[in-house]
Amino acid sequence: MSFFDGLKFRRVDSAVHLMDPRVKFFYVFAIFAVAILFYELLPLIILFFVQIPFVILARVQREWIRSLRGAVFLAAVIFGTNLLFKFIYGGYSLAPSDLEHASAMTLRFLVLVESFSIFFLTTSPDHLGLALEQSHIPYEFCFAFTTAVRFVPVLAEEAQTIMDAQKARGLELEKGNFLKRIRNYIPILIPLIISAIRRSLELAEAMESRAWGAIQKRTNFYVLMLRKADYSMIIISILILVMGIYIRFNVPIPSFSP
Amino acid sequence: MIDVKRVSFTYPNGTEALREVSIRVRDGEFLAVMGQNGAGKTTLVKLFNGLLKPTSGKVLVDNVNTKDTSVAKLARSVGFVFQNPDNQLFCETVEEEISFALRNFGFDESRVKRRVTWALNLLGLNEYRKTSPFMLSGGERKRVALASVLAWDPKVVVMDEPTIGQDHRQKEKLRQFIIQLNSQGKTVVIVTHDVEFVAECAPRIVLMSSGRIVAEGSSKEILTDPETLTKASIVVPQITQVFMGLADLGFQFDVIDLLSAKKLLSERLIKK
Ligand SMILES: Nc1ncnc2c1ncn2[C@@H]1O[C@H](COP(=O)(O)OP(=O)(O)OP(=O)(O)O)[C@@H](O)[C@H]1O
Ligand SMILES: [Mg+2]
Numbered sequence: 001m002s003f004f005d006g007l008k009f010r011r012v013d014s015a016v017h018l019m020d021p022r023v024k025f026f027y028v029f030a031i032f033a034v035a036i037l038f039y040e041l042l043p044l045i046i047l048f049f050v051q052i053p054f055v056i057l058a059r060v061q062r063e064w065i066r067s068l069r070g071a072v073f074l075a076a077v078i079f080g081t082n083l084l085f086k087f088i089y090g091g092y093s094l095a096p097s098d099l100e101h102a103s104a105m106t107l108r109f110l111v112l113v114e115s116f117s118i119f120f121l122t123t124s125p126d127h128l129g130l131a132l133e134q135s136h137i138p139y140e141f142c143f144a145f146t147t148a149v150r151f152v153p154v155l156a157e158e159a160q161t162i163m164d165a166q167k168a169r170g171l172e173l174e175k176g177n178f179l180k181r182i183r184n185y186i187p188i189l190i191p192l193i194i195s196a197i198r199r200s201l202e203l204a205e206a207m208e209s210r211a212w213g214a215i216q217k218r219t220n221f222y223v224l225m226l227r228k229a230d231y232s233m234i235i236i237s238i239l240i241l242v243m244g245i246y247i248r249f250n251v252p253i254p255s256f257s258p
Numbered sequence: 259m260i261d262v263k264r265v266s267f268t269y270p271n272g273t274e275a276l277r278e279v280s281i282r283v284r285d286g287e288f289l290a291v292m293g294q295n296g297a298g299k300t301t302l303v304k305l306f307n308g309l310l311k312p313t314s315g316k317v318l319v320d321n322v323n324t325k326d327t328s329v330a331k332l333a334r335s336v337g338f339v340f341q342n343p344d345n346q347l348f349c350e351t352v353e354e355e356i357s358f359a360l361r362n363f364g365f366d367e368s369r370v371k372r373r374v375t376w377a378l379n380l381l382g383l384n385e386y387r388k389t390s391p392f393m394l395s396g397g398e399r400k401r402v403a404l405a406s407v408l409a410w411d412p413k414v415v416v417m418d419e420p421t422i423g424q425d426h427r428q429k430e431k432l433r434q435f436i437i438q439l440n441s442q443g444k445t446v447v448i449v450t451h452d453v454e455f456v457a458e459c460a461p462r463i464v465l466m467s468s469g470r471i472v473a474e475g476s477s478k479e480i481l482t483d484p485e486t487l488t489k490a491s492i493v494v495p496q497i498t499q500v501f502m503g504l505a506d507l508g509f510q511f512d513v514i515d516l517l518s519a520k521k522l523l524s525e526r527l528i529k530k
């Protein structure tokens with residue numbers, strides 16, 4: 001569950017934390033778009049390192065590394081399947097370029113995880129809800145969204161307890177072959193899903209008993225405003241986006257493999 | 259025997275849950291861990307089967323350091339019943355639920371069958387054998403959870419808050435059940451806030467407060483000592499309070515359970 005830990009918001013007093021979530025979202029979008037544009041290794045490496053200053057600026061290095069570590073398993077799966085398909089379609093042999101391609105695909109995934117983790121690590125659920133509301137999204141959807149985000153750490157904690165409870169009954173998660181290992185997670189997923197459903201029903205009842213939705217037009221105490229840092233972030237994101245598109249169409253990209 | 263030697267434990271988020279705790283649970287002992295919310299009780303007992311490993315110090319279970327072995331291996335001798343049964347129930351029937359751990363421990367099928375029947379009978383769950391655990395009431399689910407642990411006959415049974423959500427009758431049954439288990443030689447450790455329940459069971463008590471053990475001793479010693487109890491935000495049992503109020507009539511006040519209270523009072527009444 002360390003992966004969820006890596007997405008858990010923690011209040012830190014930093015410039016990145018204070019930024020408008022919409023701006024940060026735009027940044028994630030820019031990184032996302034550029035990462036999708038490239039399937040070569042070099043630009044993805046650059047994209048990976050370009051983001052590190054933000055992590056340091058936000059002082060969330062430790063959590064960020066944890067989220068990457070949590071993504072390692074999926075990354076390995078992506079690497080493996082890419083290699084496998086190259087192997088099968090390449091007439092049962094592998095060229096160095098195939099290795100490069102698989103690495104690039106894995107790195108693309110990691111770049112996405114990296115930018116999402118920067119976003120979630122530095123954006124409080126309240127901020128996020130506010131941003132959605134101010135983008136004129138109906139309040140019901142905003143509320144559903146923020147609640148979902150808020151429940152992620154709660155669920156992660158619950159998953160940990162369930163894992164402990166099943167381990168105490170002799171369940172060994174890391175035992176057996178690949179399929180068996182996936183099956184090992186059933187005793188954890190079922191209680192988790194049931195409790196999530198139960199919790200959501202309880203939440204609905206609690207909300208109704210507190211007259212949720214009685215007032216049609218809501219006002220907010222806090223209103224998001226764009227600041228200098230937000231404008232710089234927008235400019236940086238646009239630069240990344242424009243440069244990415246320009247390089248994609250006008251610059252030949254060197255390859256590592258002959 | 260479980261030997262906790264100068265153990266400190268800090269959660270990854272930096273919460274210091276245990277500070278230099280030392281305690282020994284002897285074979286066949288009946289122990290209650292008490293203390294206020296957040297005192298570190300659950301953390302302490304999770305060390306017993308290796309779910310948590312000490313940050314410093316060591317925990318020995320039958321002379322094996324919990325750091326050197328797996329939870330699955332330790333669980334074979336230290337059974338742990340979680341506070342919330344919903345954290346573990348996942349099978350379609352109560353029967354399968356109880357078999358789960360037995361299969362994990364590699365019992366053969368005939369032995370699994372025998373143990374399941376035994377556990378079902380022990381906790382009066384036989385009629386629910388083929389029922390889905392999710393259809394049962396909260397108290398019944400708790401009993402299923404307990405049965406699923408007792409089924410593999412661990413040497414030590416740890417129960418976290420076993421009395422929560424149980425009505426008086428179930429509590430009484432649970433109490434008799436625990437005493438029976440203990441008298442059959444099982445080591446029983448319970449974590450609880452329920453003073454009256456502990457007073458009636460009379461185990462050895464370990465009192466915790468902010469990650470430390472503040473007192474240790476027999477039920478009589480601890481539960482009649484208001485000063486010590488206050489440190490752990492626990493109040494003296496009601497019976498003891500009554501007898502403390504009667505002290506000027508010459509009553510001894512180290513009385514914690516109903517039975518001896520009744521005896522003392524009726525002796526006095528007959529004398530009159
Ligand atoms: N998974 C966790 N991560 C971080 N801190 C935790 C975790 N579990 C417990 N704690 C903290 O450790 C301390 C001890 O918790 P513990 O659960 O052992 O208390 P407890 O005595 O069992 O309390 P209760 O009576 O409420 O069950 C508390 O301050 C708690 O907030
Ligand atoms: Mg507890």
